[in-house]
Amino acid sequence: MVTVDYYVALSAILFTIGALGVLSRRNPLIIFMSIELMLNAANLAFVAFASVYESFNGQIFVFFVIAVAAAEVAVGLALIVEIFKSKKNINIDDMNSLKG
Amino acid sequence: MTDLIVFLVLSLVAIASALGMLFSRNAVYSALFLVLNFVVVAVFYLLLGAPFIAMAQITVYAGAIMVLFLFVIMLLGAENLPPSEVLPWQRPLAILLSTILAVESIYLVFARARSGTSIISPDASVNSIENVREMAMTLFNQYLLPFEVTSILLLVAMVGAIVLNKREKAG
Numbered sequence: 554m555v556t557v558d559y560y561v562a563l564s565a566i567l568f569t570i571g572a573l574g575v576l577s578r579r580n581p582l583i584i585f586m587s588i589e590l591m592l593n594a595a596n597l598a599f600v601a602f603a604s605v606y607e608s609f610n611g612q613i614f615v616f617f618v619i620a621v622a623a624a625e626v627a628v629g630l631a632l633i634v635e636i637f638k639s640k641k642n643i644n645i646d647d648m649n650s651l652k653g
Numbered sequence: 654m655t656d657l658i659v660f661l662v663l664s665l666v667a668i669a670s671a672l673g674m675l676f677s678r679n680a681v682y683s684a685l686f687l688v689l690n691f692v693v694v695a696v697f698y699l700l701l702g703a704p705f706i707a708m709a710q711i712t713v714y715a716g717a718i719m720v721l722f723l724f725v726i727m728l729l730g731a732e733n734l735p736p737s738e739v740l741p742w743q744r745p746l747a748i749l750l751s752t753i754l755a756v757e758s759i760y761l762v763f764a765r766a767r768s769g770t771s772i773i774s775p776d777a778s779v780n781s782i783e784n785v786r787e788m789a790m791t792l793f794n795q796y797l798l799p800f801e802v803t804s805i806l807l808l809v810a811m812v813g814a815i816v817l818n819k820r821e822k823a824g
Contacts, residue, residue, distance in 0.1 A: 555660045563664045565758040569751050570671040576747035604701040609791040620803045624810035626718050630725045631814040
């Protein structure tokens, strides 16, 4: 039998892999993808609990999280493109000043 | 028993694709591994009886967001960034901290497990029409204001992306 704990444990593992990506990789695009992976892990836990408690609130929250993630990716990738145009590279160590 | 096997195989694919995303040298491979991970999570949503969320996941995440990622990676030519000077303690410290995070969260999940109450019904009836109707009723009655705020948020993000990449007029 698959219980909700299995799904939450899988969600925790995926979240940890995303956190490891944010901590250890230097390419800002990979860091962005790791953040998406963490959002996805949280969504999986939401849907698992929504399925257990037979409530639609969890699924609605996942819907909103997907919308917010889409907005975040659009703005974040625009920022990365802009930084690349002004600095000619996207090394994460060079992004230490707010001045363009 | 079969649902346990299905769960284990799918979670193996999910974890392997997440690790592949993490350890690929080429950013394009990372993006494609992440697409695989999103599709596997969409299959989990189907197993959990949430077909609408599964379709939204595939359309928005695996479709729109990852295509945007691939587009930017190829636009910037950032497939293989030259390695910068790496802090010597960064990699081991990151692995140590995330191992602690994983062990602790999984321990908490199983330490608080209430056996018997939390079993997912194996015939979580995947009736798409019913699911979509119920979700729409909840979304447009109970969560109408957040839904409208989401549309404003998407509008702001669109305007922000356009303004950030607008060509500056001289003078």
